[in-house]
Amino acid sequence: MRKFIVTTALAAALAAPAFAAQPAEGENLADQQGLNYWILDAIKSLDPQLTTTRTDSDMIRQLFEGLMNEDEAGAMIPGAAESHEVSEDGLTYTFHLRDANWSNGDPVTAGDFVYAWRRAADPATASEYAWFIELMNIANASDVVKGDKSPEELGVKAVDDKTLEVTLSKPTPYFLKTLSHATTYPVPQKVIEAEGDNWTQPGKMVGNGAYVLQDHDLGVVATAVKNDQYWDADNTIIETVKFVTVNDQNIGLTRYLAGELDWMDSLPAGQFPRLKEEYPDQTVTVPWSCSYAYLFNLSDKGPEALKDLKVRQALAYGVDRDIIVDKILQGGQEPAYYWTHWATEGFEAPDIEMSHWTQPERIEKAKALLAEAGYGPDNPLKLTIQYNTSEDHKKLAVAVQQFWKAIGVQASLANYEWKVHTDRLQNQDFEVARYAWCADYNEPSTYLDYFRTDGYNNGKWSNADYDRLLSESATAENPAELYRQAEQILIGDMGLVPVYHYAKAQMFKPTLKGVPLENVMNTWYAKDMYRTAE
The missing domain is CATH 3.10.105.10 (Dipeptide-binding Protein; Domain 3)
Structure with a gap:
């Protein structure tokens, strides 16, 4: 089947570095490269195929990587796949994976994506986001989700370890945009089969993202640290990412102003005008x-x-x-x-x-x-x-x-x-x-x-x-x-x-660089950020 590279934008992205953590000329990096990020509610699940919330997905995005990522303006750029092709009828996508490892050193393969997508669609998984696989219009998705066909009949296969082929039931213009969503992230089959429901616990979780889960005190703080096995680890500057749960936004604001938090991306109602006047270099609102x-x-x-x-x-x-x-x-x-x-x-x-x-x-x-x-x-x-x-x-x-x-x-x-x-x-x-x-x-x-x-x-x-x-x-x-x-x-x-x-009426420290303000999705990656010296 004759194929062609889909977009010139992708070619341009491949010609440029796939990371945004690039200090400007004259900027000095801080000695401590950490990010303390406020969240309102406790993390519900860190399983990519079982999560249903934005908060969970924000952390999962640090721990796993899908075929595509988003840049600071929301454009799709290469993630675990360094290139892709699409058939002339728009029904077959072929993704070529980059050389990358799981955090335990095992290679990331096309089979890992096949396993994850079948897992999401499989009724036995009871994923509340199984419908997302249908929405992507992957061939046989609806029948698999309903239990009328086996997960093995889902339109996704590993041609070889580095080549993933996806067959759609109909041309889907937004298909590539779905590939930065947590439901589509690969997961490690052997770890899940060995650990069962406990596979997302610190010390057991294996991911392919820029960070690894170090500890998780539910409803208090979840900490992820830099993953040295990540393919772009040499260009990842932030070393530690903490998701700090504070159920009261006013208390969260107090902790931010006290220096305990670096980024609070949802200010208490009615506070933005005052805070913008008092802290103009830290306070901004953008469409979300x-x-x-x-x-x-x-x-x-x-x-x-x-x-x-x-x-x-x-x-x-x-x-x-x-x-x-x-x-x-x-x-x-x-x-x-x-x-x-x-x-x-x-x-x-x-x-x-x-x-x-x-x-x-x-x-x-x-x-x-x-x-x-x-x-x-x-x-x-x-x-x-x-x-x-x-x-x-x-x-x-x-x-x-x-x-x-x-x-x-x-x-x-x-x-x-x-x-x-x-x-x-x-x-x-x-x-x-x-x-x-x-x-x-x-x-x-x-x-x-x-x-x-x-x-x-x-x-x-x-x-x-x-x-x-x-x-x-x-x-x-x-x-x-x-x-x-x-x-x-x-x-x-x-x-x-x-x-x-x-x-998003939000505050973040002036020393935190790389916060995306032009992406209406407000998708962010700590690997694309860095801290400058005071």
């Missing part, structure tokens, strides 16, 4: 491809009231997004009237009718809709809003509680720790729940596929026309138009309450 929303439980376990579109519309209209963004958060966020983050590459925003109304108009319409649905002073709608532990999430939940009170809804609040919150979401044990989705790759389908009937979709909203549009978008000449139509359906049926599009 995540969207904040309240999910409705539309499954059989959800409240009957939410099955009524009028109720869902009333609840969405009742939320004053301008107060949330301008008065509570104050960190560069944008009000959301649709799901996909506005800065997503290739996204054309839909024209959502309620975005043109004033808030008093929305409140008036919300009250009328609730009355039509049979709710009022003598029969108030009662709901519970679930959120995970965070002062910011609490502030927003309290605000929404008050917004809904203004339209006659009695909302109570239920707070759970992160793991319990996510478990309840995945089991549909909620009524209305705070949720956020951060893009897995920089393309609109990463948001829209969430709400497919067979997507991750914790609220179990379902619409056949929506599913059809997303299926057609995979091979469409103009997928942006289909994405726009899908957004219109999602919001027209009010499958959720979109609240705001994220920005």
Whole structure:
């Protein structure tokens, strides 16, 4: 089969160093090359095929490396694969792996990727991200995930130790963008088979990334140290990376200002204006491809009231997004009237009718809709809003509680720790729940596929026309138009309450160099950073 190198961008990337940790002329490196990074919630899993959270993925990205990485602007660059080719019909990708070792000295092979991808799709693994393998459109993925075909029939094979061949079921323009996601990272088969569920523990974990897990005090701190076996170890400057868990953002800020943390990438609500004035060289806000929303439980376990579109519309209209963004958060966020983050590459925003109304108009319409649905002073709608532990999430939940009170809804609040919150979401044990989705790759389908009937979709909203549009978008000449139509359906049926599009209001020490500020995914690699002397 005749093939050709896919992009000139890749060729250019190959001609340049594949690392960004390059001190500028005149900069002196600090004696201590460490990074103390703040996280809000304890790490849930460090298994690439079992993780579901952004926090976990940020650490996993230091410990493992996929076929592709992202540069400081979010462009795809070589990772474990130093080059690739694609067939003329767009269905077969051939990746050529660089010479690299696992942290135990074993060579990284194409078979390691085959094992990992089959493992992700295998129902026996019970990966909550098995759908991601389907989303990549790997041949036979859906049948494997459903258990109708064996994992060995997944469209991925090792031609030899250094050559990986991937067969897709249909051309997928965003396929390469999926390859920096944790689900696609290789994992060491013999270690997993020997250690079982304990293979991710310090001292047992074997990875192919720039760092190795040294210790992990769950909910306190996880420490990774430089992996001397990493293929680019000679150009990796940061020696130690610590993920420090602080459940209270205000306490996290206090610890940052005291010098205990080097990077806090989510400032407490309302603090950015003051901090930017007091610490202008440490404080910045940039768009971040995540969207904040309240999910409705539309499954059989959800409240009957939410099955009524009028109720869902009333609840969405009742939320004053301008107060949330301008008065509570104050960190560069944008009000959301649709799901996909506005800065997503290739996204054309839909024209959502309620975005043109004033808030008093929305409140008036919300009250009328609730009355039509049979709710009022003598029969108030009662709901519970679930959120995970965070002062910011609490502030927003309290605000929404008050917004809904203004339209006659009695909302109570239920707070759970992160793991319990996510478990309840995945089991549909909620009524209305705070949720956020951060893009897995920089393309609109990463948001829209969430709400497919067979997507991750914790609220179990379902619409056949929506599913059809997303299926057609995979091979469409103009997928942006289909994405726009899908957004219109999602919001027209009010499958959720979109609240705001994220920005990363953050602080990091002036001596920390290489923090990516132009990548809307906010994907970062400690190997691309360094510390300068004070």
